Amino acid sequence: MVQGSGDALLEQLRARLAPAQWPLPLKRLPKGTALVGGAVRDGLLDRLQDQPDLDLVVPTDAIALTQALAQELHGTCVVLDTERSIARLVLGGWTVDIARQDGACIEDDLWRRDYRLNAIAVSLQPWGQLWDPTGGLNDLQQGCLTAVSETNLTDDPLRLLRGLRLAAEIPFTICSQTMGWIERHASRLPEAAPERILAELQRLVRGEHADAAIATLKSVPLLRPWAAEGQPPAPSDTEGMSKEEIAVALPLARLTALISDDGMIQLRASRALRQRCERLRFWQQRTGLAPECLPETDRLRLHDELERDLPALALQLPMPEKEIWLRRWRDADDPLFHPRAPIDGNSLVNALEIQPGPLLGRLLHHLKLERAFKRIQTTTEAIEEAKHFLTRESEAL
Structure with missing residues (x-):
């Protein structure tokens, strides 16, 4: 090398x-x-x-x-x-x-x-x-990863995880003695600052050789305090995806498969990252291989919550469903994959003399649903549907 x-x-x-x-x-x-x-x-x-x-x-x-x-x-x-x-x-x-x-x-x-x-x-x-x-230099030439000493690893237990992160980034083979030290002292990783542990994991899941490193990681109890127990391995079939899509979707899917929701909190992940993992996990478990079978309201919620990270969910879909979903997601004008209300709240207030409040919120959500499934498209159609909605609401009182 x-x-x-x-x-x-x-x-x-x-x-x-x-x-x-x-x-x-x-x-x-x-x-x-x-x-x-x-x-x-x-x-x-x-x-x-x-x-x-x-x-x-x-x-x-x-x-x-x-x-x-x-x-x-x-x-x-x-x-x-x-x-x-x-x-x-x-x-x-x-x-x-x-x-x-x-x-x-x-x-x-x-x-x-x-x-x-x-x-x-x-x-x-x-x-x-x-x-x-x-x-x-000899290790670089041989493609192997060797700890300087056992004591050096335990002086800073984050180094135990760092070895696997390096193997995820570069195709190194961890030497047997070093692997033995990592296994022996795995329980000491929580001594490291949680933010540092998460930073190493975020680099690991982005690595070109992450799947092999994750397989090794799961055989060593390094992540036991934070692990997502019972979570299946992250899907890794990226066929049909661009490099940019893979760079966002695959690390998120891997991290979600590795660390539980509680583990993300313990590792002091940002609120935004926690929400992304929680939502992806929820919809992975909810949809399985057949998200098309969800009721309309759930499909709308799925695309609302996962709009940015939909490729991470698409990883688990078989072809040709994955190809269809990715093609629609790439279309910024797709009304379901990028749901938007066809009219804003201020326009509704002015056109229908409705007051801001919960009723207006329900109306906007209804119009978003109608547009998502192409039952309305124009502003004029949205106002007419809004009138029908308000009539039904008043009759239901």
């Missing part, structure tokens, strides 16, 4: 990292600064993003340095860990984490990291030296 060695490898890495394009000039960094972790790993694997997250290790006070850089470069400094002197510099869409070196030298720092392929560093100031004390 990694090609080249020595000076040729360093030059290749520099070309891929392209530090001249970073918003942080290298000359502003103190002597002894090194780039570590994911950017080095991904640079060696030639899988860097356009704006990779950068992790720097400096021999000085990282927080004071980050604050000074933020002021000089008109960025933002966020203090992440006062005790260990770690801060984040945000510059025009780039994120640079700066940490004080842990130990007397960079090698000491690298020996304290999680996985060997994350324990590779390259000097930035001055450029030109590659450190790999634990054997991370």
Whole structure:
């Protein structure tokens, strides 16, 4: 997976990292600064993003340095860990984490990291030296994921989950000893901050190799406190879907299959994310393979609640139903898949002299239903149907 060695490898890495394009000039960094972790790993694997997250290790006070850089470069400094002197510099869409070196030298720092392929560093100031004390380059070449040590995993239990997240993003095989450590200490994952656990899971479910990683994850009790018990595996047949649709639908379906509604609350997911998972789970269980059989009012509610995330529900549908649903969902003017009332409340108030309140709300919902199933289409038809509705309502009193 990694090609080249020595000076040729360093030059290749520099070309891929392209530090001249970073918003942080290298000359502003103190002597002894090194780039570590994911950017080095991904640079060696030639899988860097356009704006990779950068992790720097400096021999000085990282927080004071980050604050000074933020002021000089008109960025933002966020203090992440006062005790260990770690801060984040945000510059025009780039994120640079700066940490004080842990130990007397960079090698000491690298020996304290999680996985060997994350324990590779390259000097930035001055450029030109590659450190790999634990054997991370060999792991990259062999396509395996090996923890630096058992103690390093338990020092921060989030690292137990991170190994599976890395395997979801890159086709690594977790070595048997490391897998044994993950299984042995799985019950310690709740010691990590819930927000950090959720962040790792959200990256895991987006991974190109997530299905294989999730299968391994389910065989290890890492997620037991938050797991969606009895939930079937997330559907993964994306035939007929665009890359953009897959990128939204598949991670949501995977996360819903992994974590229960209560688990999402415990992991402190945002209200919006919790609602998306709750609604998808509800309609997955309610509709099964035959959503067309739902009553009209339920079909309208389904499309109202899942409008944005309908492709995640469509994942479980067989062909040709999935193809039909996706085609209709892509049509922004489809009155059922994108339900809208044919007339707004103010227009109804003016045209019919109806007062705002619950009756107006029921009327708007009724008109939305009528439009969704194409019984009315124009504003004139909507007003006439509204008159009939109000007559029926008054007669029912």
